[in-house]
Amino acid sequence: VCTSRFWFNYRHVANTLSVYRSVKRLGIPDSHIVLMLADDMACNPRNPKPATVFSHKNMDLNVYGDDVEVDYRSYEVTVENFLRVLTGRIPPSTPRSKRLLSDDRSNILIYMTGHGGNGFLKFQDSEEITNVELADAFEQMWQKRRYNELLFIIDTCQGASMYERFYSPNIMALASSQVGEDSLSHQPDLGIGVHLMDRYTFYVLEFLEEIHPASQTNMNDLFQVCPKSLCVSTPGHRTDLFQRDPQKVLITDFFGSVRKVEITTETLSLDRDVAGFESKFPEEELATEPLKYAEQLPVAQIIHQKPKQKDWHPPGGFILGLWALIIMVFFKTYGIKHMKHVF
């Protein structure tokens, strides 16, 4: 999730797209990635290289291209949409690509970048998400069994404040800086004119370049990425809610889509099952009901039906009261002597 927009926040988009690329390289397909970007860099009028977003100076690597699938773009990147994606409380009309279709065996990686402060993260320069909201969203996910294990990485100023409030099990969190520290950007590119990357993400990506689907690198190595000498800020991590030992957690558990494959040398005969499948369909009687619409009245009859009778009638008490008043006024004005003529 990239939570900022405007040209000078180029680096946040580049961060997010680089992590997106690494994750795709390691095997996770687009259907399993929800990418939220403001997406106003590549076609920004200030971009001297239109339709590109570079993550490295000297324009080595274009992380934008026509195989980038952005799920929430521009003004759809809001706190509400983010929380809805996480908790699954999405209107029924949302397409599958915008949903987080996870279950209780899924490992989820959440990477967020942008501008933040002590306890909050700014979304699109107009609203904020607090660490309490995020912790509650994760708890909802836990209650609804939407994750098995969750890795939360955040690259903003004072990023550690965002994971302070988590209380759900099986969450591991990494942040680029502690409370009171700012995360700094890596290098500007004089050709494009803005900073291209943030330091923490830059070194994380360098680290990820060496990971391949079969590597056995574990989380402790990720915690060592970007020491203070390189990053200027102190990265932090939180593992107390995680039930396994971080030493035993593989990077590819979260960053890659690695399947456990068993190779077997036995042969299985499939004929029996295929026959079983085929026999199911012809014998089943599809009980067809008579089609209802043929039983309706013909149109000519419908249009000549009498209109519905008026249902509302003034209450009896009202009519009685009104006419009693009228009669009283009449007799008061014209005298009681008329009464005997009426009766």
Add this chain to the structure above:
Amino acid sequence: MAAPLVLVVLAAVTVRAALYRSSLAVFIAERVEVASPLNAWKRVVEGLALLDLGVSPYSGAIFHETPLIIYLFHFLIDYAELVFMITDVLTAVALYLAIQDFNKVVFKKQKLLIELDKYAPDVAELIQTPMEMHYIPLKVALFYLLNPYTVMSCVAKSTCAINNSVIAFFILATIKGSAFLSAVFLALATYQSLYPLTLFAPALLYLLQRQFIPIKLKSKSFWLYTMQYASLYLCSLVVIICLSFFLLNSWDFIPSVYGFILSVPDLTPNIGLFWYFFAEMFEHFSLFFVCVFQINVFFYTIPLAIKLKEHPVFFMFVQLAIISIFKSYPTLGDVALYMAFLPVWSHLYRFLRNIFILSCVLIFCSFLFPVLWHLWIYAGSANSNFYYAITLTFNIGQILLISDYFYAFLRRDYYLTHGLHLTRQDGTEAMLVLK
């Protein structure tokens, strides 16, 4: 006098029936000058339809009529045209009878003042004679029935006609002297649209005059009678409002009717002064200006009461005119009601100063209303300022008309007591000025 009246009524009914059957009926029914959000026929039908569907008609912002109108039209909706024609006829007949009685009262008072020698010696030409007053009631009925404003209002089936008829009956009851009936009709008129409240003062003054109770603040009988009348009025108002509660078993109608009249949320253009002003205004100030505008209607009652306490019927006329100019959703039907009274003051003609200009202004503005509406809404080459300009001019015309009549009335009164040829201290001819 009955035969000419019947003739006039027949003519009026024919004109209206002819218009109902023509294609103009639909065109007129949509005009904003005759159909305001308060009294449009479309809204009455909508409200009754909502009621048939089981929903309270006050639930949206469509229906702003009182429950008694719901009751009336629930049974009469199929005969709506007949109802409105009969209402107009009833109004005209009520005005006719009222003015007949009023003429008798005026004549009696005049005779009394002549015998008491209150008049100056040379005012013979100013005294009203029975000969010239003979046709005034017929003229009043004629003015009301055949006024193009009334005809259009009737063809548009705007419930303003019902409002007018209640006020006409109120005037009839007051002039006949029956305090009870007058209080009942005034309560009905106030219940229907809030503004006839201001007619309480002229009615009270007239009834006091009729009972020969002098209007002095220290007099006990004055206060006693005032209290009686006020309590009759308030009791009938309370009874009518409570009865309306039982129609739909809810108090919804109070914010929908009175809240709507007072807070003016709907800014559809009409011939009044509110819509443009509030369309342009910031939210912040709208409460203040709504209060100012509404106070403007009620404000003139006390000064006019002080000045015109000897002439309550003229006061009633001026008050009716002020209501129809300054109310929040005026229509041409309201204008037609006070214009029906103009023949009663036809003896003031020699003192009216601007009558030609004003009648021209009013006639031209009436023609320009549909023209500028078409230019604004359909042709798109004008904007709301044009229509509002005509509205302003029309209202200025009306206000100047009323103040002209006011001036003429006071001037005649002064001449009656001080003689026709006024001289200043140094002997030159003097001129009366309204300050």
